[in-house]
Amino acid sequence: MMFGRDALSVRGLGANSIDALWRLGYATRFFGLTLSHSGTCGRRPRLVVREVYYTGVLSLVIILVSGLFVGMVLGFQGYQTLTTYGSESALGVLVALSLVRELGPVVSALLFASRAGSAITAEIGLMKATEQLAAMEMMAVDPIARVIAPRYWAGVISMPLLAAMFSAMGVFGGYLVGVVLIGVDEGTFWSQMQAAVDVREDVFNGVIKSVVFGIAISWIAVFEGYDAPPTAEGVSGATTRTVVTSSLVVLGLDFIMTAFMFRGM
């Protein structure tokens, strides 16, 4: 809001802090409003299905390709490091654990924020700028139930599925490099992996992470879109803020959840 001289002054700092608090409170109220207006999504699942197509299905290509390449790079790098200790049989463990616990949920969340989150914000922001949301209200159609909630739930549904596909694809990429290209023994690769990866501790915690990321990103995306100033500039600024904020929030939440889940017990 305040740029130039004011942004550096104490007054500017105070104004910005209060503005940030204000927005946080407004965003929280908006989140509650979205949840309480979600009944329409249950009665008309078609609305959500349509948005799952736009947020989930259209994100598939970037998620799958990135997952494959991340896994392949992990295969190379992991092998390089593990040979120093003569334990390249643990390559499968390294690839699977780093993907399932961290990289799968986090990297796919970052990609999801920039691929789908920005699209949601831009769409809603433009709807607001062209007064479509206001027109809906005039026709007694609730824009939160009809526009916001389906997009929010589509994001929440898509995110864990995308993260799971990212991890599975990454493990396959690690297998391609480790076993097919370098020649780590195939039996050791899989058996060590299965012995080390625990379904509840690792896979399930990864899914929890991606669900939380899905909620956070979708919330930020729909809020920024709804809150965007109804100008071309405002929509572009809101889109940028969605990507920046949700990336930072994802990394922060990941740290907190990792501290809770893997304290090294």
Added chain:
Amino acid sequence: MQRTTLDLWVGLFVMAGVAALVILALKVGNMGSFSAPESYTVYAEFDNIGGLKARAPVKSAGVVVGRVTGIEFDTQSYKARVRMELEKRYPFSKDTAASVLTSGLLGEQYVGLETGADSAMLKDQDKLTLTQSAVVLEKLIGQFLYSKAAEGGGKNEAAPK
């Protein structure tokens, strides 16, 4: 309400996501150890468990027969109390010996069971009395050094005279 190709894509997407989760659970993780079949619990007290952790395997003759489900410090005996769940289909005699072993030189630690000659079998909540602690590498090296020093010291004293 008519079906559209969009629905098909979303259906495929959800199927692929669920399939990826199932792959992660079955192929990457090990679902079998998670939902263990019927088991019985036994306890063992060790002087020193070394680096043994909960969820470590319990092996007999190299075959995994159960898992370590809990480790606690017993303030009555000042020993480590290890709780193990063994699969029902593997009965062991009452005088089974348990020892903390290491797979390989620096590998993970596990509990090894060696069955005895007793005809009575272990029951749920039984306690194993014959235990052998983990080998602590530092102690081993220390003992080795002491014995070497004792040998060398004797010679040195003898030499000047």
